[in-house]
Amino acid sequence: MGSVIAISEAVSLGVHGMGLLAASGRRLSARDMAQALGVSEAHLTKVFQRLARAxxxxxxxGVGGGFELKLAPADISLMAVYKAIEGIPDPSAALCSCCAQCPFRRCIFDTVLEESARHFLKYLSETTLDTVLLKFDAGELFSRNGREACPAPALQQ
Structure with missing residues (x-):
């Protein structure tokens, strides 16, 4: 079954990896983050190189190396992560695969796709890593399917 809103794997890795960094409050290796997320270390590293350039x-x-946040979690929006990986989003870009050859004068989906995209982009812009952390407790952030997502620190409330 297809996804209604498609988020690239790179954006997903970026957002989730940044969440791990924000929650840990310290430097994490690409290997630890990749293991916690159950993804390729090579792909995660490429994504984080983009985040570093941004x-x-x-x-x-080196030994003890890895990635760490350069800004406070409250100063990093999910939109900043998205832009670092995908570039500036265009909410009016064709969201329907047949738009280029559409035989109708007006899209059958009317404006619902564009409105949904705008709503999602607003969420990305208004949501910071800090906001995300406030939605979860440490148990939710650091365990899934029996995997420990990097050694869990004590989160500050």
Missing amino acids: GLVRSVR
Whole structure:
């Protein structure tokens, strides 16, 4: 079954990895984050290189290296993560695969697709990593399917 809103794997890795960094409050290795997320370390590293170029994370090489947030979680919106990976989104871009050859003068989906995209982009813009952390307790953030998502720190309330 297809997804109604498609989010690229890269954006998903970026947002979830940034969530891990924000929740841990410390530097995490790409290996630890990839293991926690159940994804390829190589792909996660490529995504985080984009986030580093955008100034959202700092990359530290060597023993004890990894990635750390460059800004406070309250200063990093999900939109900033999205833009660092995908570029500036266009809510009016064709959201329907047949738009280019559509035989109708007006889209059958009317404006619902564009309105949904705008609503989603508003959410990304208004939601920071700090906002996300406030929605979850440490147990929800650091365990899934029996996997520990990086050593869990004590989260500050």
